[in-house]
Amino acid sequence: MTTLTEAVRTAATGDKKQRARRIRNSGSRTPSTYYWMVWPAVIAFAAFHTVPMIIGIFFSFTNYAGYGEWNFVGIANYFNLFRDDRVLQAYGFSFLFAIVATVLTNLISLSIAMGLNAKIRARNFWRGVYFVPYVLAILVIGYVFQFLFSNSLPKILSGIPLFADNILTNPDWAWTAIVALAVWQACAFSIIIYIAGLQTIPGELYEAAALDGAKPWRQFRSITFPLISAFFTINVVLSLKGFLQVFDPIISLTNGGPGTSTESVTMLIFRGGFSGGEFAYQTANAVVFFIVITVISLLQFRVLQRREADF
Numbered sequence: 038m039t040t041l042t043e044a045v046r047t048a049a050t051g052d053k054k055q056r057a058r059r060i061r062n063s064g065s066r067t068p069s070t071y072y073w074m075v076w077p078a079v080i081a082f083a084a085f086h087t088v089p090m091i092i093g094i095f096f097s098f099t100n101y102a103g104y105g106e107w108n109f110v111g112i113a114n115y116f117n118l119f120r121d122d123r124v125l126q127a128y129g130f131s132f133l134f135a136i137v138a139t140v141l142t143n144l145i146s147l148s149i150a151m152g153l154n155a156k157i158r159a160r161n162f163w164r165g166v167y168f169v170p171y172v173l174a175i176l177v178i179g180y181v182f183q184f185l186f187s188n189s190l191p192k193i194l195s196g197i198p199l200f201a202d203n204i205l206t207n208p209d210w211a212w213t214a215i216v217a218l219a220v221w222q223a224c225a226f227s228i229i230i231y232i233a234g235l236q237t238i239p240g241e242l243y244e245a246a247a248l249d250g251a252k253p254w255r256q257f258r259s260i261t262f263p264l265i266s267a268f269f270t271i272n273v274v275l276s277l278k279g280f281l282q283v284f285d286p287i288i289s290l291t292n293g294g295p296g297t298s299t300e301s302v303t304m305l306i307f308r309g310g311f312s313g314g315e316f317a318y319q320t321a322n323a324v325v326f327f328i329v330i331t332v333i334s335l336l337q338f339r340v341l342q343r344r345e346a347d348f
Contacts, residue, residue: 093320103316114321123297124322127305130212134301135280138216138223142276143269146224150231151261164232171225175218179289182218186290208298211291215299218286223279227272234268235261270341274334281330302326 097114101107118124153164170178187203194200205211238261246256262269284303287293293300293308300308302322310319 094324096317097321097324099317101317102314103310107317110317114318115325117318118322118325123300124302124305126297127300127302130299131281131283131301131303134212134216134219134283135277138219138280138283139273139276141216141220142223142227143272145220146227146272147231147269149224150228150235151257153228154232154235164229167228168225170222173222175222175285176289178222179218179286182214183290186214205291206295208295211295211299215283215286215290218290219280219283222286223276227276230268230272231265234265238264266341270338273341274337277337278330278334281333 096107098109098111099107100110100114149167153167183205186205190200190204191202199207199210204214242260243256246260251259282303283301284307287299287301287304291299293304303326306319306323306326309315310323313319
């Protein structure tokens with residue numbers, strides 16, 4: 038009897054092992070169709086992104102002007118970047134612009150999102166209205182804003198010295214017009230992200246907080262913001278990264294002027310690399326800029342995600 042029981046148990050154990058082996062084998066086999074779907078995308082990504090990036094890094098160690106002959110110069114281009122006043126000014130402008138625009142975008146977007154998340158009439162209609170700027174061509178809207186700043190505002194606000202003349206010709210304040218345009222468009226996307234986060238918060242939490250006597254500001258500080266901190270992280274990282282690479286709003290409003298007062302790093306790379314005979318030099322600038330943005334984004338994620346854990 039004992040021998041029969043052991044035989045049955047051994048047979049059952051063997052069947053389980055065979056089934057587990059079949060499951061593992063079936064899970065490890067990927068149908069060839071998936072490879073035929075993935076490989077074209079991988080090849081296209083490598084051809085249009087990875088290979089050009091490697092070629093660019095290679096030329097950053099040369100004196101290539103974009104045409105003609107070239108020679109290796111080592112890391113001379115990288116050393117010269119840190120001694121170039123125009124490059125340093127472009128980095129200063131880009132960071133100032135990005136920080137101010139990021140703060141304004143998230144403050145305005147969160148405020149509007151909380152209003153749109155409330156029970157108001159035609160809520161879906163207003164959500165669509167606020168998303169419209171994101172789908173419009175920034176160059177077209179930029180030229181509209183240019184007309185407003187150069188023609189309409191000087192007439193409407195003629196009593197205010199700052200707006201009495203065209204603010205776009207003021208080297209000290211022209212950047213604020215670019216911030217206004219960039220924030221106006223960027224808020225559209227950020228609002229959608231914040232609305233998605235606010236909809237994940239159960240309404241019972243606010244009801245319980247109200248019963249305990251919590252005021253709206255206390256509810257925001259203790260309930261709303263902690264529970265949407267992950268969405269806040271996404272918006273801040275994407276906003277700062279996008280604003281550091283600002284290009285189109287500057288082209289449409291000031292074209293980098295007056296002088297070089299509103300020249301961003303991306304505009305400097307474009308101008309010097311494609312029309313200034315500084316292809317290798319500005320390629321080195323692009324490599325440095327890529328590293329700067331990557332490091333800043335990683336630091337943001339690290340700091341902000343740690344804050345999420347605290348809540």
